[in-house]
Amino acid sequence: MSGPSSYAVRMARLGAQIFGEVVRPTDTRSLKVVRLFREQPLAKRKEVYDWYPQHKIYYAMTQKLRFLGLFRSEHAGTRRARSDCRLCVIRTNPLCEIRDETK
Incomplete structure (x- = not known):
C-alpha cells in the first residue's frame, strides 16, 4: 500500500x-x-484581572480592629467628628424639626 x-x-x-x-x-x-x-x-488570566488587592476584606479587617481599639485611622476619626458636629448643629437649630429627645 x-x-x-x-x-x-x-x-x-x-x-x-x-x-x-x-x-x-x-x-x-x-x-x-x-x-x-x-x-x-x-x-481571562487571573494575574491580570485579579491585580488589585481585596479592598472589601481590608476594609472589614480595619473596621473590626478599630472597633476593638487596635487600629486608629485619622481620616475615619475626622469624618466621625465632622458628622458629630453636623448633628450638633442640627439638634441646636430651633427651626429644625429633628431635635435631641434627651433634653
Whole structure:
C-alpha cells in the first residue's frame, strides 16, 4: 500500500479538529500562530484581572480592629467628628424639626 486510506486521513483530520490540534501539516510560522491562539486570552488570566488587592476584606479587617481599639485611622476619626458636629448643629437649630429627645 502506498499510504493511509482516504477514510483514515479524514478520521485523523476530524480527530485533530475535535481535540484542537492542527488539522493539516503546516510550517513553523503557522504553528506559532496556532500556539498563540491556543493560550488563554489576557483578559481571562487571573494575574491580570485579579491585580488589585481585596479592598472589601481590608476594609472589614480595619473596621473590626478599630472597633476593638487596635487600629486608629485619622481620616475615619475626622469624618466621625465632622458628622458629630453636623448633628450638633442640627439638634441646636430651633427651626429644625429633628431635635435631641434627651433634653
